[in-house]
Amino acid sequence: MTRPLALRRPRSGRPGLPARRTWSGGHAWSPAREARPESVPELADVVGAAAQAGLRVKPIGAGHSFSPIAATDGVQLDLSALSGLSAVDREGGRVRVLAGTPLHQLGPLLGAHGLALANMGDIDRQSVGGALSTATHGTGLGFTGYGGMVTGLRLVTADGAVRWADADHEPDLFQAARVGLGALGIITEVELRTVPAFLLHARERSEPLDAVVESFVERSRAADHLEFSWFPGTDLALTKENTRLPLTAGIDPVDPVRTAVMDEFLSNGVFGGMCRLGARAPRLVPLLNQVSARGVDQRTYTDVSYRVFVAERAVRFREMEYAVPLERFEEAFAGLRRIAAERAAAGDAVSFPVEVRTVAADDVWLSTAHGRESAYLAVHRYHREDPTAYFAAAEELLVSLGGRPHWGKEHDRDAEWAARAYPRFADFTAQRDAVDPGRVFANPYLERVLGA
Ligand SMILES: Cc1cc2nc3c(=O)[nH]c(=O)nc-3n(C[C@H](O)[C@H](O)[C@H](O)COP(=O)(O)OP(=O)(O)OC[C@H]3O[C@@H](n4cnc5c(N)ncnc54)[C@H](O)[C@@H]3O)c2cc1C
Structure with a gap:
């Protein structure tokens, strides 16, 4: 049975002002509630209870997107307590990291095991979950963005279920969630392909x-x-x-x-x-x-x-x-x-x-x-x-x-355009329909770029 919803009212800086804004200040919003779950079961309870209460849910990482992709009028989830490495396979170069980990902590954490991310963007303030969800990237024709480094991930979906997805297990959910725009569920843990430290x-x-x-x-x-x-x-x-x-x-x-x-x-x-x-x-x-x-x-x-x-x-x-x-x-x-x-x-x-x-x-x-x-x-x-x-x-x-x-930066594209620009767009929205039929993770930005 789902436990009662332990959510707090957002702490706004000043009365009448939005509680949250993007790093650039370009977009602001006021969530109805906020929560900072300290474990995956607690997170799953929050999602399940919010869905039952008819509230939408939106995680936020470092709030460094320029677009209003992390905005919500429902429950804003702060994932900063879900941070750190959860597993390291040094020989295989695979690590598992909790999705709230800031990238600036990940570098030294991997370095302690003689490993590194193959490429990075030009700042490291983002969270792992946030960076993945918007297709964050660096530079170099020999390297992909962060989404291409992901070999598996764990998600809490709208029904409160915790699911693992990789190339063999739930492969379509895996392909969609590697750059998921926050539309499919809350990523709690990510498996990444790393390289020897350099x-x-x-x-x-x-x-x-x-x-x-x-x-x-x-x-x-x-x-x-x-x-x-x-x-x-x-x-x-x-x-x-x-x-x-x-x-x-x-x-x-x-x-x-x-x-x-x-x-x-x-x-x-x-x-x-x-x-x-x-x-x-x-x-x-x-x-x-x-x-x-x-x-x-x-x-x-x-x-x-x-x-x-x-x-x-x-x-x-x-x-x-x-x-x-x-x-x-x-x-x-x-x-x-x-x-x-x-x-x-x-x-x-x-x-x-x-x-x-x-x-x-x-x-x-x-x-x-x-x-x-x-x-x-x-x-x-x-x-x-x-x-x-x-x-x-x-x-x-x-x-x-x-x-x-870039999904995390300013733009004016919509779902009709995206369906033409991305050959696998229909596969993505089919996954969204399968795991979030009630649109618990929707917001106006996603309605624009993915459809209602
Ligand atoms: C100064 C600056 C420099 C930047 N440099 C680069 C760069 O070099 N390269 C580049 O590509 N981009 C760059 N960006 C953009 C930035 O990397 C992305 O917007 C990134 O998404 C921000 O990460 P975040 O943790 O702040 O995510 P947020 O903005 O907080 O969230 C982004 C999205 O991810 C979702 N999300 C967050 N965590 C989870 C989770 N655990 N599960 C599911 N969904 C989740 C949110 O709901 C939201 O939809 C830069 C931005 C700034 C402000």
């Missing part, structure tokens, strides 16, 4: 933009992990290339004083000040972008992988990111250059860079890289600026090139 040698520098764009695909094939950022209106690309090395190569971390200066400039105080200034005086943005692009010095360093993949992002922004087929990259980038120039001409110059990355194709049903090598192009706007016109123009362009939006 170092990364990073080389960051500014290079002529046109040459980088022309050679980007070829260079991405040769490099382990290549990405670049471009401040609109400038002719420089800030490239970061990471090369994998064995642990025996030895670390050579960045000089802490220099790092502080660079990080302060690139992602924190100085850059934040320039964005604030640009928001108040848009006509200064082109000049500020020249300063930003030229203020970046070359630096090289070598450290353990999870310290090199990620950076701190202290200046808040909103973001839209599309995965286009790799062969459409140059057209896509040229289009974004044109759009940024149009915004500048309209007195709305963009102060945040465009970021470009790549990933390998995978077979995960709703992965943005499903079935094709992809170039990811991300547009950003300082959080105090209105992103509407810039993002709408970028979205129209990137959709016309066959792009698919």
Whole structure:
């Protein structure tokens, strides 16, 4: 029998204000109730009882999605108590990790066993469950996003049942839940394929933009992990290339004083000040972008992988990111250059860079890289600026090139579009119908992108 629902009212900062908002501040909502289950049985009770009470349920990880994918007017589940490694098979390279584990804890936890994630995105604040659910990715044509590293997972479904899914056992649920958008149930534990721990040698520098764009695909094939950022209106690309090395190569971390200066400039105080200034005086943005692009010095360093993949992002922004087929990259980038120039001409110059990355194709049903090598192009706007016109123009362009939006970032696509863009979309929604017929895990975002 289900125990009575032990849910608390959300603690709002101030009366009348939404209790929850996304990291960027772009979306806010007020759940009716919150719960922080400390075990899987407790979690299953909460889901079962919420469903019986007619409340919808939505887990939240670190709240780092830009889209309102984690919003709910029902029960918001904080999974931070379900954290840590639950099993390690060092020889086989397989680990099991609880889904509430933050990625910044996972790196050191795996490192203690001589293991590492094969690739990571550019921050590590996300939870494992949240990162998987939106198809979070890093860069490198030899590597998939996090969804491609999953070999099994445990879910609590709408009926309160706890189910294990992998390639042999409930294979359709497994394929759907590897990038599940939070629509199928609450992931409690994930089995991941890892690699032996390794170092990364990073080389960051500014290079002529046109040459980088022309050679980007070829260079991405040769490099382990290549990405670049471009401040609109400038002719420089800030490239970061990471090369994998064995642990025996030895670390050579960045000089802490220099790092502080660079990080302060690139992602924190100085850059934040320039964005604030640009928001108040848009006509200064082109000049500020020249300063930003030229203020970046070359630096090289070598450290353990999870310290090199990620950076701190202290200046808040909103973001839209599309995965286009790799062969459409140059057209896509040229289009974004044109759009940024149009915004500048309209007195709305963009102060945040465009970021470009790549990933390998995978077979995960709703992965943005499903079935094709992809170039990811991300547009950003300082959080105090209105992103509407810039993002709408970028979205129209990137959709016309066959792009698919990151599920955790801003976009305007709907289920009708998704059914055309994802060959296994109908299989996904069939799984959703099977495990959540009453739509306990629905919210307005999922109704838009998956259907009611
Ligand atoms: C500064 C910044 C940098 C970023 N960098 C990158 C990057 O480099 N690459 C990239 O691809 N993305 C990036 N993102 C996007 C981010 O990785 C995703 O939006 C990710 O989903 C956030 O993880 P989270 O733990 O905050 O999830 P949340 O935003 O809290 O939740 C995301 C979704 O997952 C669901 N969910 C969470 N936990 C579970 C669970 N256990 N079971 C089922 N569903 C669950 C939620 O209900 C929600 O639907 C970045 C975001 C920010 C703010």
